[in-house]
Amino acid sequence: MAVLPIRISGDPVLHSPASPVTDFGADLHRLVEDMYETMDLAPGVGLAGPQVGVPLRLFVYSYETDEGEPLRGVAINPELWxxxxxxxxxxxxxxxxxxxxxxxxxxxxxxxERALLRAVDLDNRPFEIEAEGWFARIFQHEYDHLDGILYTDRLEYGYTKAVAKITRRSGWGVPGVSWTPGIDHLED
Known part of the structure; x- marks a missing residue:
């Protein structure tokens, strides 16, 4: 397994719709394992293919319910209602x-508040998940990545100025900027 560099806002792969996954072979399995490792180390609760420079319609997620039940998986070629x-x-x-x-x-x-996810798994088997609250939010956030949308694109007008200022100050908003969890230190 390997930790993958995460692309930062401005990289073209983040701002373009992703293509459907058609090859369910060993390379896809390796990519998903690397995405889990990268997400966990970041740490994050979701990570989409475009975020690691792979313009394919897939994302991984990891969420723990209020009851402590871990929900972890991959959604390939998802549809979201x-x-x-x-x-x-x-x-x-x-x-x-x-x-x-x-x-x-x-x-x-x-x-x-609610979402219905339909997708296939690594073996191209269909599944469906009904989600509420933060779990539904994770699905919406990651699904947006597959359509070339960042959550900052959806913010209310008052926050767009702050986003633009952070983007300029950080040197983002241009192609080729990334960070690697466990290697690069980012200021909080």
């Missing part, structure tokens, strides 16, 4: 999220 998102401003305390491709930052974002 969501309930209507709540109306109003996002709450900074309960609805802030971050992204490994915009590291060290968190902003409030309204997301749908």
């Amino acid at each position: 969501i309930s209507p998102p709540p109306v109003g401003e996002a709450d900074e305390d309960t609805e802030s999220e971050g992204c490994l491709s915009f590291p060290g930052e968190r902003f409030p974002l309204r997301r749908s």
